[in-house]
Amino acid sequence: MLIFSLLIITGIYFLMTSSLIFVWLKAPISGFLDSEKVGESLKISVIIPVRNEADNILLLLQDLEKQTFSKEKFEVIVADDDSTDDTLKIIQSFQKNASINLIINQLEPKVNNTSPKKRAIDSSIQLASGDLITTTDGDCRVGTNWLETIATFQARTGAYLISCPVIFIQNKSGLRSFFDAIQIIEFASLVGSGACAMFIKKPNMCNGANLTYLKTAFYEVDGFKGNEDLASGDDEFLMHKIAKIHSEKVFFLKNKATIVQTHAHQSWQSFYNQRKRWASKWRHYNNWQTTALAVFVFFANLALPLSLIACFFTQIPNDFLNRLFFLKFSAEFIFLSLIVSFLDKKRLIWLIPFVQIIYPFYVVFFGLVAQNKTEYTWKGRKLK
Known part of the structure; x- marks a missing residue:
């Protein structure tokens, strides 16, 4: 037996x-730039929830300055969630000379906040003037064609939600590099399996570090309502709610131009905390x-x-x-x-x-x- x-x-x-x-193998590379489709694209509000990202946020803001997508077609909203380092000062200093429309959403301190990231995103969406919401994290790096490729793909497909790839940045040498490499391969399995599920219109996972959705779709499904007390799930639970109504409009964008890079965990403790947080989500799936x-x-x-x-x-x-x-x-x-x-x-x-x-x-x-x-x-x- x-x-x-x-x-x-x-x-x-x-x-x-x-x-x-x-x-x-069957899924084609998609999202090639098209000047006509870029012209038809919706305005994007890039939302970046941050807390204590003084070491990283400037690099991301500089990446956004270099976007090939028209600066009139997107805005950046940084939601600072009570940072105790110089994160806010760095953002404010950058804002003074920024060529992009940079909005600072300074969140009020909140006691017993069980889902700070959802709170940051939800309050930022209320400030957003864009029709498309794109979320990423303060420790991420993006390529110059990131927004333009997403915008072109959305204009071509009419997507309600677009998931894009995320990968870890690897240190150059030593045990640190080996630990990073293991995380890269492990994380790649999640990216690949999540992408394939979307290709067959059975979406099961995505990553909020590189996620785009229509603002109207967010409100249609009542945003994060129903799981607002869970620390995790600002990405997957929202995707499941949108897919339940519009499964044919949920896509994975298979294009290297949309890859977002983020830092691998620097300690076993931080790795443990994140994976435990992720693994705990399956008990709350409604699908x-x-x-x-x-x-x-x-x-x-x-x-x-x-x-x-x-x-x-x-x-x-x-x-x-x-x-x-x-x-x-x-x-x-x-x-x-x-x-x-x-x-x-x-x-x-x-x-x-x-x-x-x-x-x-x-x-x-x-x-x-x-x-x-x-x-x-x-x-x-x-x-x-």
């Missing part, structure tokens, strides 16, 4: 991963298919450590264990190689097998830890 169960679960996982390869997928992925990864234990106690033969490893890792390696290459991290492909070995233990660990409803620290605050 154990052998049969492990084989069925791993076999289904192999077929699912193989289908992702097909979907990714049974998304919940079922999250549960299946958990058990598909649990199958590997279980099979190792069973093999150690001679409950399953070695040759069967080898077959399970092949089913789990073969299609997965091809898929990850495609996504990592698209994200311009081809040099890290050799590390994929290492990540594949540790990933099942990581998934099981965070899947179990996330069920504990304890507080965790994020941006200097304790959140639930």
Whole structure:
């Protein structure tokens, strides 16, 4: 019975991963610049929630200054959430000589704020004059064609929500670089699987560091209402609500010009806090298919450590264990190689097998830890 169960679960996982390869290869590169479509594009309000980003925010604002998209067609709203460093001073200093329309949304301090990012975005949308809302984070970097490519794609498709790729910046040397590389590959798997789900119109995940949606769609689904007390989910829960009504208008923009770069975690503690926060979201999904997928992925990864234990106690033969490893890792390696290459991290492909070995233990660990409803620290605050 154990052998049969492990084989069925791993076999289904192999077929699912193989289908992702097909979907990714079939999906074309999209969002090429079109002067006619740029002219028809909607005005964009770029919203950047920040807290204690003094080391990063200036670089992002400089990137926005360099956008090829007409400066009359977008505005930037930085929502400062009670920063205790020089973040606000840096923004104010930049604002004095900025060629872009830069608006500072200074949030009032709030006690027991369980979802500070949602609060920052929601209040900024109320100030926004754009028809399109694009969100990113204060520690991100964007390319010069970022907004123009998104605007062209939206004008061409009439998209209600557009998810774009996010990747980590890698340090140049040492153990720090190795830890970053592991995070890049792990995160690439999320980017790729989320993209493929959107390609088949079954969206399940996205990232608020690179997300665009119609302001009218935000209000149509009552924004963050219903999950405003959850620290996470300013991106995925909103996407699910929009997709429930307009699934055909939810897209992933497969174009390198829209890649947003952000910093990998610099400590195991910050990595742990974020992944725990992410893993805790699945319990609150209202879409049974998304919940079922999250549960299946958990058990598909649990199958590997279980099979190792069973093999150690001679409950399953070695040759069967080898077959399970092949089913789990073969299609997965091809898929990850495609996504990592698209994200311009081809040099890290050799590390994929290492990540594949540790990933099942990581998934099981965070899947179990996330069920504990304890507080965790994020941006200097304790959140639930």
